[in-house]
Amino acid sequence: MPNPSGANPSQDAYESLLDLLTRLGIIPTHARVDWATEEESAPILIGRLGVADVLRLNRALRAALDLRNPPGVPAHRPVTGEAVLDLATDGIGEVVGYLLRPLEPGRPWTADPDNIRRPERDRLIRARLARLTHLPVGLVPAPPTGLVRD
Structure with a gap:
């Protein structure tokens, strides 16, 4: 259902998400907005992600929650005795x-x-x-x- 104000929050959210995923090196192959829905805002489908992409996304989300290193910084792997x-x-x-x-x-x-x-x-x-x-x-x-x- 089109938004009467002319603004398209689903499309804006979709483009923002794709931009962030691309910055992380994640390229979802089947990402799209499901315009066939009757909902006020259309659901965003990101398609299939490989394990490496999911792990990269996991690290980025943890960093956003201040639990890990910033995105792009490899995880610290300690050595014996450290x-x-x-x-x-x-x-x-x-x-x-x-x-x-x-x-x-x-x-x-x-x-x-x-x-x-x-x-x-x-x-x-x-x-x-x-x-x-x-x-x-x-x-x-x-x-x-x-x-x-x-």
């Missing part, structure tokens, strides 16, 4: 094979690779000090500012 922050548990652990070994007392755990990132420097220093002093992270004072260079 300290990472698990966003699901808010815990910092060192990578040991497929597990994270906590820097403070606790049991190793598995983490979703899409939910880890590098911890902030101050938080990492406090976690490492907690391991050395056997104190909980919350009781370790923040490191003085200006002593560590980037």
Whole structure:
């Protein structure tokens, strides 16, 4: 059903979505607006997407929700021994094979690779000090500012 005001929100939304998908390198092969509907705004069909496109879209949506790196930045894949922050548990652990070994007392755990990132420097220093002093992270004072260079 045509919009009496002359504006076409379905077409505008469709073009905007195609633009964003194209910026992500996703080219939907069968995308279209379903003008045959009786609804006030026509549904937008994006067609079939391959697994790589869905994963790319997933990363972009997570980034928009501030859960991951910005689009276009490859996901961080840590190496054995590297300290990472698990966003699901808010815990910092060192990578040991497929597990994270906590820097403070606790049991190793598995983490979703899409939910880890590098911890902030101050938080990492406090976690490492907690391991050395056997104190909980919350009781370790923040490191003085200006002593560590980037």
